[in-house]
Amino acid sequence: MKQHFLHLVIHLITLISMSGDGSAVFAAASFLIPSQALKFSGHDVWRGGPLNGRTTRPNSSSNHDEPPQNRKARAAMTNEGVIKGDWQSTQFESLDRTRGSMTEAIGTSCDGGVNGTVLLDSKTRAKGTKKRKDAKRRQMSRTGNIPDIQWRAIPMEHLRNHPCFVPLPYPDEIVRLKVLEDVRYFRQDSWQWDALHAGRCTTSQAAAALGLLEPKVGGFLGIPRSLRKGGIGAYQRLRQTALRDLDDISEVLCTGGNREKRATSTAPLWISNKSRGSVHSKNPGRKATQQYPFAAIYVPRMTEAECNERRNRLGHFFKSGASPFLARMQWGSAQEATALLTALNYFWKKDPHIVIKEVGMCGAGLEMNRTNSSASNEEEDTGLIIGASPDAVIQYPNGTLEALEVKNHCPFVPATFGGKKFKKTSTKGNPQNHIFRIRELPIEPNVPAAYIPQLMMEMLALGPSCRSAVMVRQTATTGAVILRLHRDDEWISEMLFWLHRFMDDFVNKSEAPPPNFFWEDDQHGSCDRYRDFISRTKQISESVELVDFVSHKEIQRVVSADRRQLPLFLD
Structure with missing residues (x-):
C-alpha cells in the first residue's frame, strides 16, 4: 500500500513538471481524492472530474451536469460573500457534500506554498458574534x-x-464553664465574645499598645x-473593667442568647467529596470525568431575587x-468564611484528615492572666490580661495545632482615592459620578509588620504546643497567598x-x-532596647515562609443559579 502511494506521488510530481495548463495535475489529484470536488484554473471536477468525463465551467450558462448539492453550496457561498463571482482562482476548495455548504478552503499554489483558511457558514459566524456580544455584556464594570x-x-x-469544619456550639448551649479557658467555646459573632474584650489586651489593640501605629x-x-492611629484606642480599652475570675465570667456569660441565629432550613448545604475527586459538580450521583x-x-446558588434584594x-x-x-471594613467580615474555606480546601488536598x-477567644487560662505570679522583676504585676481570637485553628492528625488567620483585601476604593478624581477613557454612563472604583494590586508574599503581634499573640494564647501560625491573604480577582x-x-x-x-x-x-x-x-534608658525590638519585628515580617499561591479558579465561591458571571457592582 505504501509503495502504491509513493508511486502515485512520484507520478503527480512528474505531471506537474510536464503539464502546462494544470489539467494533468487535477487528473492525478482527482484520483487521489475521488470523493471531493476540486477546482483549478476554471475547471470543476466532480467525482474524479476528467477521469469520468464530467466537467463544467462554473461561469458557463449551462450547469446541468453540476450536482444539485454543489449548486446550492456555490449559491450559499456567493450570498455570503465568500466567492464574489471570482472563480478563476488557483486554489483547491473542499466542499462538504453532505451539508451542501463550504466548510474549509485550503489554498495551494503551483510552487508548493500553502495558505490555509477556515471558512464558517452563516450559523457558525452568527453564533460566534453572539458569544462576543455576551462576553462584552458580562464584562465587569x-x-x-x-x-x-x-x-x-x-x-x-x-x-x-x-463536613471538614468543626463548629462551636450555640452560645445558649453553654450552661457553665469548668475552667477559664472554656471561654474559647463562645463564637466570635456572639455577645459573650464581645464582652470578654473589655479591659483585655487582645490582638486588635496589641499593635497600638506596642507603639507600632x-x-x-x-x-x-x-x-x-491610614492605619497609624496611635495608642489612644488601646489606652481606652485597657482602662475598662475586665472579667477576670471564673465565677464572674460564668455568671455573666452563661445566660444563653443568640438563639435567633439558628439555621432553620433542612435543605442540604454541602455534598461531601469523600473519594477526593470523583464527585460530579452538577449531578452528584454521576461519575465525574475530571x-x-x-x-x-456547595449546593446553594445565588438567585435573581436574592441579587435584587x-x-x-x-x-x-x-x-x-x-x-x-x-x-x-465590611468586605473583610463578609468574606472571612470564604477565605477560611480556601485554607480548608488547600490543606484537605494535602491530607484529608x-x-x-x-x-x-483563647488565652484566658494562661498563668499570667490568672495570678500574674509569673511576672519577672522587669514585668511587675500591672494588671495586664491578654486574649487572642484566631479566625480558626488547623488541627493535624498528630494533634499539632496551627493558628489560622485570614485577611481579605477589598477591591473597592473611593473614586477619589489618592487625591485624584478617577478618570475613564469613555464617558458612557457618566462614571465621574460613581462613588467607587476597582483597584487590583499584586498580592505580596509577606506578613505586614502590623500583624506580627496578632499572630504571635495567637500562638501564645493557644499554648506552648502551637509553634506556627498560617495567614491567608485573599483577593477578589487575583487569587490568594498562604x-x-x-x-x-x-x-x-x-x-x-x-x-x-x-x-x-x-x-x-x-x-x-x-x-x-x-x-x-x-526616661527609663530603654530607647535602644525598644528600637531593637522594632527592627526585629521588621525582620520577622520580611522572612515568613511562603506556603503556596492559590489561583483565582481554585477559590470556592458562590455561583449564580444560571451560571452567569456575578459583577462586583450591583448597579
Whole structure:
C-alpha cells in the first residue's frame, strides 16, 4: 500500500513538471481524492472530474451536469460573500457534500506554498458574534455606586455545616464553664465574645499598645498612614473593667442568647467529596470525568431575587451618606468564611484528615492572666490580661495545632482615592459620578509588620504546643497567598515586656500616651532596647515562609443559579 502511494506521488510530481495548463495535475489529484470536488484554473471536477468525463465551467450558462448539492453550496457561498463571482482562482476548495455548504478552503499554489483558511457558514459566524456580544455584556464594570461587599461570599453559618469544619456550639448551649479557658467555646459573632474584650489586651489593640501605629514607628515599618492611629484606642480599652475570675465570667456569660441565629432550613448545604475527586459538580450521583477540586460541593446558588434584594439593601445603605471606607471594613467580615474555606480546601488536598476548627477567644487560662505570679522583676504585676481570637485553628492528625488567620483585601476604593478624581477613557454612563472604583494590586508574599503581634499573640494564647501560625491573604480577582509564621519565644517575651510598660506608664497612671511613645522616651534608658525590638519585628515580617499561591479558579465561591458571571457592582 505504501509503495502504491509513493508511486502515485512520484507520478503527480512528474505531471506537474510536464503539464502546462494544470489539467494533468487535477487528473492525478482527482484520483487521489475521488470523493471531493476540486477546482483549478476554471475547471470543476466532480467525482474524479476528467477521469469520468464530467466537467463544467462554473461561469458557463449551462450547469446541468453540476450536482444539485454543489449548486446550492456555490449559491450559499456567493450570498455570503465568500466567492464574489471570482472563480478563476488557483486554489483547491473542499466542499462538504453532505451539508451542501463550504466548510474549509485550503489554498495551494503551483510552487508548493500553502495558505490555509477556515471558512464558517452563516450559523457558525452568527453564533460566534453572539458569544462576543455576551462576553462584552458580562464584562465587569470598573466603577459603580453599589459595591457588592458580599460578592460570591459563603456565609459563616453555612461553613459551619461543612463536613471538614468543626463548629462551636450555640452560645445558649453553654450552661457553665469548668475552667477559664472554656471561654474559647463562645463564637466570635456572639455577645459573650464581645464582652470578654473589655479591659483585655487582645490582638486588635496589641499593635497600638506596642507603639507600632505611631507616626515614626509606622513609617519605619512601612505601615500605611491610614492605619497609624496611635495608642489612644488601646489606652481606652485597657482602662475598662475586665472579667477576670471564673465565677464572674460564668455568671455573666452563661445566660444563653443568640438563639435567633439558628439555621432553620433542612435543605442540604454541602455534598461531601469523600473519594477526593470523583464527585460530579452538577449531578452528584454521576461519575465525574475530571477530579472535583474541593472537599465538598456547595449546593446553594445565588438567585435573581436574592441579587435584587441585596441591591436594594446595599443601595439604600450607600446612598444614605455612609462613608465609602465602610465598604472596605465590611468586605473583610463578609468574606472571612470564604477565605477560611480556601485554607480548608488547600490543606484537605494535602491530607484529608486535617480539620479546621472554629474557636473563640483563647488565652484566658494562661498563668499570667490568672495570678500574674509569673511576672519577672522587669514585668511587675500591672494588671495586664491578654486574649487572642484566631479566625480558626488547623488541627493535624498528630494533634499539632496551627493558628489560622485570614485577611481579605477589598477591591473597592473611593473614586477619589489618592487625591485624584478617577478618570475613564469613555464617558458612557457618566462614571465621574460613581462613588467607587476597582483597584487590583499584586498580592505580596509577606506578613505586614502590623500583624506580627496578632499572630504571635495567637500562638501564645493557644499554648506552648502551637509553634506556627498560617495567614491567608485573599483577593477578589487575583487569587490568594498562604504564608506561615513560626513562633519566636524571645520576641514574645519582649512583646509582653512592652505591654506591661504600656500598662504601668499610661493605663495605671491614667495618662494618655503621647505620640511616638517608647520610640523617643529615654526616661527609663530603654530607647535602644525598644528600637531593637522594632527592627526585629521588621525582620520577622520580611522572612515568613511562603506556603503556596492559590489561583483565582481554585477559590470556592458562590455561583449564580444560571451560571452567569456575578459583577462586583450591583448597579
